[in-house]
Amino acid sequence: MRIAAAAVLALLLLGALPAAALERLPAGETRWNGKVALKAALEVPSDGVLVIAAGTRVQVADAEARILVRGGLEIAGTQDAPVVFAAPPGWQGFELMEPARPIEIQHARFEGAEVALRVLGARLRVTHSAFRGGGHGIDLVRESEAVIEDCLFADNQVGLEAQMKSRVRVTRSLFRNHRGSAFIAGHGSGGDISDCRFEGNRQALGLKGRFEGSVAANRFVDNDTAIFCNQTQRSPRIVGNEFRGSEFALVNISFSFPQVEHNQFVGNGMAVRNDQFGSAQVRHNLFADNGTALWNNRKSNPVVENNEFRDNQRALFCDFSSYPRVRNNNFIGNGMGVELGPQQSADFEARAGSRHIALEQAQARRSQNPLLARAPTEFHDEVDVRHNWWGEDTEILRAAGAEGEVPFFRDRRQLGRVSYEGWGDETYLVDRVVFAPWLDEPVADAGPKEVP
Secondary structure (H helix, E strand, C coil): CHHHHHHHHHHHHHCCCCHHHHHCCCCEEEEECCEEEECCCEEECCCEEEEECCCCEEEECCCCCCEEECCEEEEECCCCCCEEEECCCCECCEEEECCCCCEEEECEEEECECEEEEEECCEEEEECCEEECCCEEEEEEECCEEEEECCEEECCCEEEEECCCCEEEEECCEEECCCCEEEEECCCCEEEEECCEEECCCEEEEEECCCCEEEECCEEECCCEEEEEECCECCCEEECCEEECCCEEEEEECCECCEEECCEEECCCEEEEEECCCCCEEECCEEECCCEEEEEECCCCCEEECCEEECCCEEEEEECCCCCEEECCEEECCCEEEEECCCCCHHHHHHCCCHHHHHHHHHHCCCCCHHHHHCCCCCCCEEECCCCECHHHHHHHHHHCCCCCCCCEECHHHHCEECCCCCCCCCEECCEEECCCCCCCCCCCCCCCCCC
């Protein structure tokens, strides 16, 4: 069967058979090696297997010459002899359509493909492979399981995407310079991303909806946005990562409450932004040398415990009725400890209220988001930062007393009463920062610990 398949393939590639015969490879095993010219689209049938040997160079003549795999595919490159796909820009790549067996890809090189691997209902393992300069590197369209190890994704629009209940495990891979997002997941997909490096991407990770799994022990360096969570609810677990040099290290919006533990946020414009009911669980992290360490906006109420905030321009910001729980943290050498924005007013919520506005806007958009019913409805006029240690600034707290004015807190003492455009002549009292009692000694277990 192998001899017959090889003979037919040779005729196909030499153009000795009519074009219609190019559409389908024979049953059994077809093996490619050496230099192969792919002139038209091919199909690997459910009873066929395409094996591409180490050192093979596949020269693709036409961007539309995709390879549809319903059977088996093995790309068996090695470190010294990778399999190279030399294709025109926009090549359609491989489409793995519910293949009959798991797909194995090792040491493959893809460049300029519109979608190098489009995967539907498949199981695949990709190791030591590179996806450069294309549209999508790997697109898990639906109900697929993928293991990605020791791979390079660079200069694509999207490196890796997982949708429609797909599961993916990504380890020891580099994602660099993506114009859109290095990794996207949504529609019930999940997985684990660990020991990877994300560098210079417009967005490193974009997660929409629940993402059951973890983002652990990765390095995020110089991304515009490192992680963007949208409606992820109590997922994922973001643990033991390093975030440096990003404009936004972690953004949680619209009912995203990820567990954020044992990470280092160093030298970012904004380390963590919680917005529009985004309330992360922030424990045992280091925030150092950031513009703003923790920004809370539009009814975001994160839990903030056992962290170390050191040398940030601003440690904590709250606006639009956001009330974090802040306990047992060390605040050391920050320019501004806590700042309240002019819209941080329980007085406004009590007298005018904004919940009905959000619901009306959602109705106008025809939103069917059931999470809107979980929006907070009770508001107190204080941002509570009691039971924290403030380093050398503790002496300033002692001198001011519980009700005194403190230079590194900005609240109603400075802002007083405010009015809002579109709300008439009424004025509203901004909330206050409550800081007493404070801790007289540093919290011993604040900051990140080694994660097993």
